[in-house]
Amino acid sequence: MSTFSKYFEKIRVRPDPMTEAKPEAPTCQWDGCTEAGTHRAPVGRMREGEYFRFCFDHVREYNKSFNYFAGAPAAEIARFQKEAITGHRPTWSVSSNGGARFAADFSQKRSGRAGYHNRMRDPFNLFSQQRADASPAERRAKPLEGKALDTLGLDVDATGQAIKARYKELVKRHHPDANGGDRGSEDRFREVIQAYRLLKQAGRC
Structure with a gap:
């Protein structure tokens, strides 16, 4: 039997946990601290995506005094709060008479008065002439x-x-x-x- 059998190549050996290499955590960035910086903390406004590395005790201390709007003018804070209502997505103002115009168009469509000729281009004024020649419906007086x-x-x-x-x-x-x-x-x-x-x-x- 050969010692280089294909079956021996498929055997997996569990590595020794004592000899397994462990990634080293960076040192805590708090002044004078030598503990491992295992926790992230945001740097601040206008530097989104950047973080400090602190140990557990110092990240709690940092979070107590952290203020995202530190040094920001009051107008910018108010604008941020207003945009936060819509999730900072763009919005469009609605005209004061937009609802009435939509209701009028909808009532026209329901009554059948807004036909296909109202939605198509008529550069030679052919269809409008036909509508002008048509006699209006007789109105009954109340x-x-x-x-x-x-x-x-x-x-x-x-x-x-x-x-x-x-x-x-x-x-x-x-x-x-x-x-x-x-x-x-x-x-x-x-x-x-x-x-x-x-x-x-x-x-x-």
Whole structure:
């Protein structure tokens, strides 16, 4: 049998713990200390990633008096605290009317009025012309609007220009100065003004 058998090469021998080489720890960096520096301590602000090596007793002493913001101006400390809320990630301000614009766009999409032609480029104004030629949907007047139009003597389908013209005409006719202080004409004058205000708030004129 050969002494250089392949089976002997696979045998592992456990090393002697007494003779095993141990890495030596650096000496504690505290003045006058000769113990092993087995614990790390941060150097300070603007030197992130650098550490002192102290023994256990001196690293505790160092941590008691360590202040990351030592010597930093108050404005920089306040800025650091503000950025810490978002994890020091960049943020973007939201416009004051951004939510309203999003809600309007969403309501347009739900109602079907924001079609494909609103999202595509139209350099020759072809699709906008088709939308302009299309007749708008007939609007039904609410009961109060109908009563206000009746007060002005107009039909339900009266346009905004017609409402304004009729209002000016009735105001001139029933103004107290034009009727010598007639109480009946004064009441009619108030009714015309109230009807016009209601129609204006409803967006009819």
